[in-house]
Amino acid sequence: MDYERERRRKKRYREAMRNRIIAAVLLAGIIVGAIFIIKGCKKDDAPVDEDQNQPAADAVKPVDDQPKVDDELLTLVNPWNPLPDSWTPDLVTLSDGRKIDSRCYEAFEEMMDACKAAGYSPFLCSAYRTQETQQGLYDNKVQRLVDSGMSEEEAKVEAAKAVAIPGTSEHQLGLAVDIVDANMQDLTDEQENTATQKWLMANSWRYGFIHRYPNDKTDITGIIYEPWHYRYVGKDAAQDIFNRDITLEEYLGKAEH
Ligand SMILES: [Zn+2]
Incomplete structure (x- = not known):
């Protein structure tokens, strides 16, 4: 009986030790994995930051259809x-x-x-x-050029170089x-x-x-x-x-x- 009890005790001891070793190995694996993930994130962060900077730099350029304030x-x-x-x-x-x-x-x-x-x-x-004021200035300029001898078509083109066409x-x-x-x-x-x-x-x-x-x-x-x-x-x-x-x-x- 003693022998059998001793044998079981040793078996329990071996199982307990094996479980501890397995637990230790698992824990070590988790720690190593965690370190790898943390380092990996840090390494990945740099290019991610750079990527994030690029849209920010691009955002300085105005967008035609919807300008920022x-x-x-x-x-x-x-x-x-x-x-x-x-x-x-x-x-x-x-x-x-x-x-x-x-x-x-x-x-x-x-x-x-x-x-x-x-x-x-x-x-x-x-x-x-206003649009009306600009129109008046432009029309006057065209008229002065027509009076100086230009055709109306020529005058309109020439006038636009000095007085912007209304709306522009x-x-x-x-x-x-x-x-x-x-x-x-x-x-x-x-x-x-x-x-x-x-x-x-x-x-x-x-x-x-x-x-x-x-x-x-x-x-x-x-x-x-x-x-x-x-x-x-x-x-x-x-x-x-x-x-x-x-x-x-x-x-x-x-x-x-
Ligand atoms: Zn001006």
Whole structure:
């Protein structure tokens, strides 16, 4: 009996030891597996992060049909991109009765004040325009060219280079202003030689405005050189556009027509 009891006791002991070994092996396996999974996740995380960054970087580019709130300031309006139907300016009336969009009002006032404080004489000669105002300006331009001897067809094409066809003027956004030197108000190339214009061209970006129609970029903008026309795009975009010496079209990747 003792022998049999001893034999069973040893058997139970062996089974217990075997179970412990199995448990230890299983536990070790779980730990190793867990370490592998954790390390694996860390390793996988890096490319996942990079992938996540790419859409974020792409998101900076405006989406045509549904611009983000911030991107509204980058809305492209030119001969090939008419004013969006959904565009609703939020207008503020200036002291001279002209109107400007509230999104650029403070920046505009700051820029004008800084220009005056620097000793110059900026004068606002155009800001927000309605469709009707733009139509009137365009029709007048066409008529003047017809009067000078052009055919109506030629006049319409030529007029559009200087006065945007109604529906394609940045002034209808409420984010564009024409500023001249109060002492020389002609809308000609000579405007660039005025002290006021030199200051504006060099400093407007600080206030979020860009010199919109440079002399050598007419093919891209579709508009002749206009040293007086400034467009609000927000400070970050304005600084980038100024530093890179590019147009809004190039900034948005839409220089090709
Ligand atoms: Zn203008």
